[in-house]
Amino acid sequence: xxxxGRDHHxxxxxxxxxxxxxxxxxxxxxxxxxxxxxxxxxxxxxxxxGFVADGALDLGGFxxxxxxxxxxxxxxxxxxxxxxxxxxxxxxxxxxxxVLFRCRFPGRGALRAFxxxxxxxxxxxxxxxxxxxxxxxxxxxALHLDGTFAAIVAALVFFNYTVVVRTVxxxxxxxxxxxxxxxxxxxxxxxxxxxxxxxxxxxxxxxxAASLVFLFCSTAFGTVLVLGxxxxxxxxxxxxxxxxxxxxxxxxxxxxxxxxxxxxxxLTLAARARRRQERALHLTATAGSAHPLRLGRGHxxxxxxxxxxxxxxxxxxxxxxxxxxxxxxxxxxWGLGNYVALGTTGDSTGGGSPLSVTVWDAxxxxxxxxxxxxxxxxxxxxxxxxxxxxxPGARTARRTVSVLDALFMLPLGVSAVTVGFGFLxxxxxxxxxxxxxxxSGLLVPIAQAxxxxxxxxxxxxxVLRAIDPRLREAAATLGAGPGRVxxxxxxxxxxxxxxxxxxxxxxVSLGEFGAxxxxxxPDQPTLPVVVYRLIGRPGEQNYGMxxxxxxxxxxxxxxxxxxxxxxxxxxxxxxx
Amino acid sequence: MARTTPRTRFAAGALTVLxxxxxxxxxxxxxxxxxxxxxxxxxxxxxxxxxxxxxxxSDGILAQFEEETGLTVKQVAPGDGGALVNQLVxxxxxxxxxxxYGIDTTFASRAIDEGVLQPYSSGAPAAADAAQHAVPDDxxxxxxAIDLGDVCLNVDHAWFxxxxxxxxxxxxxLTRPEYKDLLVVTNPATSSPGLAFLVGTAARFGxxxxxxYWAKLRDNGVKVxxxxxDAYYTDFSGAxxxxxxxxxxxxxxxxxxxxxxxxxxxxxxxxLETCTRxxxxxxxxxxxxxxxxxxxxxxxxxxxxxxxDIPGSMYMYPVSSAVDxxxxxxxxxxxxxxxxxxxxxxxxxxxxxxxxxxTEIVIG
Numbered sequence: 001x002x003x004x005g006r007d008h009h010x011x012x013x014x015x016x017x018x019x020x021x022x023x024x025x026x027x028x029x030x031x032x033x034x035x036x037x038x039x040x041x042x043x044x045x046x047x048x049x050g051f052v053a054d055g056a057l058d059l060g061g062f063x064x065x066x067x068x069x070x071x072x073x074x075x076x077x078x079x080x081x082x083x084x085x086x087x088x089x090x091x092x093x094x095x096x097x098x099v100l101f102r103c104r105f106p107g108r109g110a111l112r113a114f115x116x117x118x119x120x121x122x123x124x125x126x127x128x129x130x131x132x133x134x135x136x137x138x139x140x141x142a143l144h145l146d147g148t149f150a151a152i153v154a155a156l157v158f159f160n161y162t163v164v165v166r167t168v169x170x171x172x173x174x175x176x177x178x179x180x181x182x183x184x185x186x187x188x189x190x191x192x193x194x195x196x197x198x199x200x201x202x203x204x205x206x207x208x209a210a211s212l213v214f215l216f217c218s219t220a221f222g223t224v225l226v227l228g229x230x231x232x233x234x235x236x237x238x239x240x241x242x243x244x245x246x247x248x249x250x251x252x253x254x255x256x257x258x259x260x261x262x263x264x265x266x267l268t269l270a271a272r273a274r275r276r277q278e279r280a281l282h283l284t285a286t287a288g289s290a291h292p293l294r295l296g297r298g299h300x301x302x303x304x305x306x307x308x309x310x311x312x313x314x315x316x317x318x319x320x321x322x323x324x325x326x327x328x329x330x331x332x333x334w335g336l337g338n339y340v341a342l343g344t345t346g347d348s349t350g351g352g353s354p355l356s357v358t359v360w361d362a363x364x365x366x367x368x369x370x371x372x373x374x375x376x377x378x379x380x381x382x383x384x385x386x387x388x389x390x391x392p393g394a395r396t397a398r399r400t401v402s403v404l405d406a407l408f409m410l411p412l413g414v415s416a417v418t419v420g421f422g423f424l425x426x427x428x429x430x431x432x433x434x435x436x437x438x439x440s441g442l443l444v445p446i447a448q449a450x451x452x453x454x455x456x457x458x459x460x461x462x463v464l465r466a467i468d469p470r471l472r473e474a475a476a477t478l479g480a481g482p483g484r485v486x487x488x489x490x491x492x493x494x495x496x497x498x499x500x501x502x503x504x505x506x507x508v509s510l511g512e513f514g515a516x517x518x519x520x521x522p523d524q525p526t527l528p529v530v531v532y533r534l535i536g537r538p539g540e541q542n543y544g545m546x547x548x549x550x551x552x553x554x555x556x557x558x559x560x561x562x563x564x565x566x567x568x569x570x571x572x573x574x575x576x
Numbered sequence: 577m578a579r580t581t582p583r584t585r586f587a588a589g590a591l592t593v594l595x596x597x598x599x600x601x602x603x604x605x606x607x608x609x610x611x612x613x614x615x616x617x618x619x620x621x622x623x624x625x626x627x628x629x630x631x632x633x634s635d636g637i638l639a640q641f642e643e644e645t646g647l648t649v650k651q652v653a654p655g656d657g658g659a660l661v662n663q664l665v666x667x668x669x670x671x672x673x674x675x676x677y678g679i680d681t682t683f684a685s686r687a688i689d690e691g692v693l694q695p696y697s698s699g700a701p702a703a704a705d706a707a708q709h710a711v712p713d714d715x716x717x718x719x720x721a722i723d724l725g726d727v728c729l730n731v732d733h734a735w736f737x738x739x740x741x742x743x744x745x746x747x748x749x750l751t752r753p754e755y756k757d758l759l760v761v762t763n764p765a766t767s768s769p770g771l772a773f774l775v776g777t778a779a780r781f782g783x784x785x786x787x788x789y790w791a792k793l794r795d796n797g798v799k800v801x802x803x804x805x806d807a808y809y810t811d812f813s814g815a816x817x818x819x820x821x822x823x824x825x826x827x828x829x830x831x832x833x834x835x836x837x838x839x840x841x842x843x844x845x846x847x848l849e850t851c852t853r854x855x856x857x858x859x860x861x862x863x864x865x866x867x868x869x870x871x872x873x874x875x876x877x878x879x880x881x882x883x884x885d886i887p888g889s890m891y892m893y894p895v896s897s898a899v900d901x902x903x904x905x906x907x908x909x910x911x912x913x914x915x916x917x918x919x920x921x922x923x924x925x926x927x928x929x930x931x932x933x934x935t936e937i938v939i940g
Binding site: 543 | 624629634654655656659663670672808809819827928939940
C-alpha cells in the first residue's frame with residue numbers, strides 16, 4: 001500500500017484542519033492516560049523493584065536467570081506451545097469462519113454463540129473437564145494424551161478457536177463476493193480464486209486474530225498449569241511462581257522483560273503482515289452475500305469446510321458436554337439439584353457454608369462488573385481504533401499511530417501477576433487523589449477493561465481500516481464536518497464490528513479471573529471466583545454446584561454473544 | 577436493508593444508557609467504597625480485613641459484628657496464602673488494610689521477619705486455646721492462631737477392599753511395590769497442601785533423606801497434579817470424578833464429605849500418620865489506620881460465632897475448645913495425634929531449596 005506515487009496523494013488528502021487535530025490529540029490522549037495509569041505505571045514500578053538493589057541499578061539478574069537451563073527450556077516451550085496452537089487455531093478457524101459467517105444454514109446463530117463459550121470458561125473447570133476426557137478411563141483415555149504437550153495445545157486451541165472464527169468471520173461476512181465471483185468467471189478454480197482474491201483480503205483480519213491468539217497462548221496461565229503443570233511451564237507460569245511464591249522479584253522482572261520482548265516481536269511481525277496486506281476493501285453492509293451451505297459432490301469447498309468445522313465442533317463439545325452431564329449428577333442421582341442449589345451458599349452440612357453469597361448474587365455482581373468493564377473498554381478501545389485507523393501523511397505521525405496500535409496490545413502480553421502486584425504498589429493514591437483504589441470495587445472492572453481493550457481494538461480496527469478513504473473524502477467535499485463524517489461514514493460501518501466488540505469485551509470480563517483474583521472482594525465475589533471457591537472444597541454438592549455455576553457462566557456468555565450479534569443486526573443503517 | 581430513523585436510534589441509545597445505569601457497579605452504592613481516611617475507632621468507621629482468596633464466613637456473621645460495633649468491615653483478598661504474605665511485604669509502607677487473616681504455618685516466619693505486623697494480645701476467651709498453636713519464637717505476639725487443619729493422604733476404602741490390598745499406613749509404605757502408581761500429590765510450588773506435605777516429608781525424614789524418599793516415590797509412579805481440585809476430582813478414585821488413583825493428598829477433614837446419601841460412613845479415610853499441620857493466623861498490620869477496629873475484629877474471629885462457623889465455611893478446625901465440631905467431623909475427621917514436627921523458621925530458611933530440589937527430583 002505504500003506506493004511512492006500514491007503517498008503524495010495521501011499526504012494531501014489527510015491534511016486536517018487545526019481544530020480537528022486538537023480533537024485527534026484528545027482522542028489519543030484519553031486512552032494513553034488510561035493505559036499509563038492502569039498498566040504502564042504499575043508494571044514499570046514492579047519491574048523496577050526487581051532491578052534495584054539497595055538503591056542501585058542491578059542488572060545481574062539477567063546473567064543469573066539466563067544461566068539457568070530451565071529459563072531456556074521454558075522460553076522454548078512458551079514459543080512452541082503458542083506457535084503450534086496459533087497455527088492450528090488459524091488453520092481450523094478459517095474454515096470455521098467460512099462456514100459460520102459465509103454460509104447460511106439452520107442453527108447457525110446458535111453455533112456461533114456456542115463456539116465462544118470456551119473462551120470464557122474458568123480454566124480450573126475446563127482443566128478438570130479436559131482431564132476427565134483425556135485421563136485414563138475417559139472417552140479419549142486410550143490416546144494417552146493426559147499431561148502431554150499435545151493436550152496443552154489442544155486446550156489452547158479449544159479456548160482460542162472462537163477468536164479466529166469471529167475476527168476473520170466478522171470481516172468475511174461483509175466482504176463483497178463480486179471480486180471472487182469475477183475471478184471464477186474468468187476461469188479460476190475455487191481454490192485459486194480463494195487463494196488469490198479472498199485470502200489477501202482476509203489477511204489483515206487473519207493477522208489480527210493470529211496475533212491475539214499468540215498473545216493469549218504465550219501468556220496462558222491456568223490452562224498450562226492445570227494440564228501440563230510446571231513440566232510444561234511457560235514464562236507466565238514461571239513469573240507467577242517467582243512472584244507469588246518466592247517473592248523473587250529479580251527473577252520475575254527479568255522474565256517479565258523477556259516476555260515483553262517476545263510479545264513485542266510477535267506484535268511487530270503481525271503488524272508488518274497486516275500492513276503489507278491492508279488495503280481498502282469493498283465491504284457490503286448486509287450479510288446477504290452468504291449463500292446456503294451446499295454439501296455433497298460438486299461443492300467441494302463447502303463440504304470440506306463443513307467437515308473440518310464439524311470435527312472442531314465435536315472437539316469443543318466433548319469437554320463441554322462432559323461438564324453439563326456431570327453438572328446433572330447429584331448425590332441422589334440425576335437431576336437439576338445442583339442448579340436448584342445455586343440459590344444457596346453451598347453445602348452447609350458442617351454448619352457454615354463455603355460462600356458468603358448465593359451463586360445468583362455472584363452472577364449479578366459479574367454482570368454488573370462486566371457492564372462497567374465493557375463501557376470502559378469500548379470508550380478507550382473505540383478511541384484507539386479510531387485514531388489508529390487513520391493513515392496520516394506525515395511520516396512521524398504515521399509512525400506514532402502504529403506505535404499507539406502496538407502499545408494497546410501489550411496488556412495481553414504482560415503477566416496478570418505483574419499487573420496485579422503492580423496495582424498494589426501504585427494505586428494507593430493514584431495521581432495524588434485521596435482514594436485507595438487498591439481496595440476499591442472500581443478496580444475490578446478497570447482491570448478487566450485493560451484486558452478487554454485490545455480485543456475491542458482488534459475487532460473494530462480491521463473494519464475501520466478497510467473503509468475506503470474516498471468515502472470520507474466524498475463526505476467532506478460535500479461539506480460535512482469531521483464529526484458528521486464520523487457519524488455518516490465510520491460509525492455505521494464500525495457499528496457492526498462494535499457489536500462484536502461489545503460481545504467480546506463483555507465475555508472476557510465475565511470470565512476474567514487473573515486480574516480479578518488479585519483484587520477480589522470476598523464479600524462481592526464474581527461468578528468465576530465463586531466457581532473456584534466451590535471447586536476448592538471437598539463435597540459432592542459443592543463440586544456439583546461448581547459445575548452448574550460454570551454451565552450458568554457458559555450460558556450467560558453464549559446468550560450475550562448471541563445478543564451482541566442481534567444488536568449488530570439492528571443498528572445497521574449505513575449507506576453502503 | 578433495514579434502516580433506523582434518527583428517532584428510533586435515539587430511543588435505542590436512551591434505552592441502552594438506562595440499562596447500563598441499572599447494571600453498573602460504579603453507579604451502585606455498595607456502602608464500602610470511599611476513602612480510607614475516615615478510619616478511626618469511632619462508630620461509622622471502616623475496618624479493612626485482608627484475607628486469602630478462600631475466605632468466606634456464612635451469610636450474616638460479619639453483619640452481626642458490624643451491628644455490635646458500628647464498624648463497617650471491608651474485605652480484600654489479593655491472592656492465595658503465599659501471594660497474600662508477599663503482597664503484604666511489598667506494600668508494608670502503605671498497608672492494604674488493618675487486619676490480616678489467613679497467613680499459614682508455611683509463610684508465618686516471613687510475615688514476622690519482614691515486619692508487616694504489630695503486636696496484639698487478644699483478651700477473647702478463646703485466646704488461651706489459640707496460644708497453644710502460637711508460632712514458636714513469636715515472643716511479641718504478632719500472630720494469633722484462628723484455625724487449623726491437617727494435610728494428610730486420603731485413601732479410597734472401596735478400591736482397596738475390592739482388590740484385597742491392605743491400605744497403606746505410613747509414608748514409607750507408599751514406596752512399596754503394591755502401591756505402585758496409586759498415589760497422586762500436588763505440586764508444592766503451586767499448591768498450599770503440596771507445600772505442606774513436602775515440608776512434612778522434610779521434617780520426618782530430615783533434609784537429606786527426604787530427597788531419597790521422593791526419588792523412591794517417583795520410581796514408584798507418584799503422579800503430580802498442580803492443584804488440589806485437579807488431583808481430588810480428576811485423579812482420585814474416591815471422589816466424584818472416579819479417577820484411577822486411590823490415594824490422594826488432601827485434608828483430614830475431607831472424608832466426611834464422602835458419606836454417600838443415605839449411608840452413615842464415608843467411603844474415604846485420612847491416613848493420620850502422614851499428616852502435616854497447617855495453622856492459620858490473624859494479625860494486626862503494621863501501619864494500620866484503624867488499629868482498634870482491627871483488634872476488635874481479631875477478637876471477633878476468636879468468638880464462638882466465627883469459631884463454630886469455620887468448619888463449614890473454611891473447612892478448617894476451630895482453635896477454640898468451647899465450640900462443638902459438626903457431628904460428622906467428630907466421627908469421621910479426627911485430627912492427627914502426631915503431625916510432622918515442623919518449625920516455621922525451618923520452612924522460611926529452606927522453602928525455596930526444598931521446592932527446587934523437589935522439582936529436580938520429581939519433575940525434572
